[in-house]
Amino acid sequence: QSVLTQPPSVSTAPGQKVTISCSGSSSNIGIHYVSWYQHLPGTAPKLLIYDDNKRPSGIPDRFSGSKSGTSATLGITGLQTGDEADYYCGVWDSSLSAEVFGGGTKLTVL
Amino acid sequence: QVHLVQSGAEVKKSGASVKVSCKASGYTFTAYYIQWVRQAPGQGLEWMGWINTDSGDIKYAQTFRGRVTMTRDTSISTAYMELNRLTSDDTAVYYCARSSPLDYWGQGTLVTVSS
Numbered sequence: 001q002s003v004l005t006q007p008p009s010v011s012t013a014p015g016q017k018v019t020i021s022c023s024g025s026s027s028n029i030g031i032h033y034v035s036w037y038q039h040l041p042g043t044a045p046k047l048l049i050y051d052d053n054k055r056p057s058g059i060p061d062r063f064s065g066s067k068s069g070t071s072a073t074l075g076i077t078g079l080q081t082g083d084e085a086d087y088y089c090g091v092w093d094s095s096l097s098a099e100v101f102g103g104g105t106k107l108t109v110l
Numbered sequence: 111q112v113h114l115v116q117s118g119a120e121v122k123k124s125g126a127s128v129k130v131s132c133k134a135s136g137y138t139f140t141a142y143y144i145q146w147v148r149q150a151p152g153q154g155l156e157w158m159g160w161i162n163t164d165s166g167d168i169k170y171a172q173t174f175r176g177r178v179t180m181t182r183d184t185s186i187s188t189a190y191m192e193l194n195r196l197t198s199d200d201t202a203v204y205y206c207a208r209s210s211p212l213d214y215w216g217q218g219t220l221v222t223v224s225s
């Protein structure tokens with residue numbers, strides 16, 4: 001059972017938008033920056049969002065991040081079939097002294 | 111550009127050890143930590159620990175403490191992760207990643223543990 005809670009799956013149609021939630025606690029999301037990763041099968045995870053809402057160079061502005069209290073959200077607009085992947089949130093947890101990840105959310109673009 | 115290239119797939123027997131390497135290029139190796147993350151089949155990402163590539167300081171996840179050793183060789187910009195007393199539960203893809211955040215990842219190393 002993950003320290004961070006994500007929905008196991010979300011699905012939507014091409015061109016639409018989706019949000020993926022990540023719920024944590026005061027020892028992780030509440031006080032540390034959140035990152036989001038995209039993971040396609042057979043490839044290395046890719047950093048999409050860091051410091052709650054910053055995008056690395058090369059990541060399109062269709063991807064966005066936000067945080068409120070002990071929850072974070074990844075938003076994706078203009079969905080494409082190529083966005084089908086597993087998405088993970090990650091953050092440092094001060095109580096555990098460990099990096100923790102959500103259980104992952106499988107995005108299906110129907 | 112930044113690259114992290116990991117060693118190849120391994121097949122090990124239960125009780126054995128495995129050592130995975132992660133060679134960095136395209137940046138100053140000692141300027142960033144290296145973290146290790148694994149993904150077991152059908153499971154999510156699991157953090158294993160990090161190594162300060164400059165000082166050699168390490169931080170291991172509680173789950174792996176006593177079984178994992180992370181080291182580095184700055185002369186060849188390479189980090190290593192050794193996991194001992196392998197069981198079938200250790201069958202997974204092991205990743206190294208530059209941090210923080212985890213902005214560049216190695217391609218992953220599949221470690222298969224058989225009885």
